[in-house]
């Protein structure tokens with residue numbers, strides 16, 4: 001479905017992504033792990049074109065979306081994103097947050113947008129809060145609304161950029177549980193995370209990054225139990241020591 005080929009990104013003279021290569025198939029849950037500053041968020045932001053890659057290809061169903069003339073708005077509507085900081089519209093209710101993108105971007109009629117918003121708010125357990133405003137919600141609840149909003153756009157791939165990093169520890173579980181359910185339902189997901197248990201137990205493929213490079217990518221069982229790359233070994237040892 002999605003192939004990232006030789007992707008690079010430079011900020012000024014700082015090379016943040018170098019020769020990134022991986023493939024996403026329908027139903028894949030891919031976790032991207034690595035130390036702070038290794039380029040994980042930049043990679044996600046390049047995939048959904050919030051950042052322009054400096055080089056390489058992003059093939060979506062075989063066509064390179066970085067090539068001039070490709071339908072970028074269509075691609076964007078099929079690649080959803082959930083941010084660390086929720087990015088909800090503060091002046092809108094929970095329900096409106098989940099309707100607005102469908103109406104403005106997908107041009108859905110109000111009735112359909114509402115029906116869909118309610119469907120996904122139910123899925124993440126936020127239906128009782130449809131009239132609440134973001135400031136009335138906990139961090140975990142805000143993130144569940146953000147997930148419902150992304151799902152309501154019915155993307156083919158959902159990108160998560162450290163979705164639990166801004167949450168108090170007691171709220172991490174409720175968001176991870178929603179993500180586990182999505183994975184079980186077959187949602188295609190790329191998840192930048194520091195939650196190693198999620199990466200190990202839920203994903204079918206794990207990418208380990210250091211200094212803008214993919215050092216190792218494999219199935220989680222082998223990557224966690226028998227990492228081949230020295231930097232992966234060091235990272236996992238440091239992680240276990242905490």
Ligand SMILES: Nc1ncnc2c1ncn2[C@@H]1O[C@H](COP(=O)(O)OP(=O)(O)OP(=O)(O)O)[C@@H](O)[C@H]1O
Nearest residue numbers: 011014016034035036037038039040041042043162
């Ligand atoms: N807009 C930008 N301009 C300049 N440098 C940037 C920009 N965005 C990111 N960088 C740099 O790119 C590098 C990778 O950052 P990135 O946020 O992708 O790492 P990360 O692995 O996601 O880190 P973390 O786990 O802390 O979120 C860092 O050195 C960062 O300072």
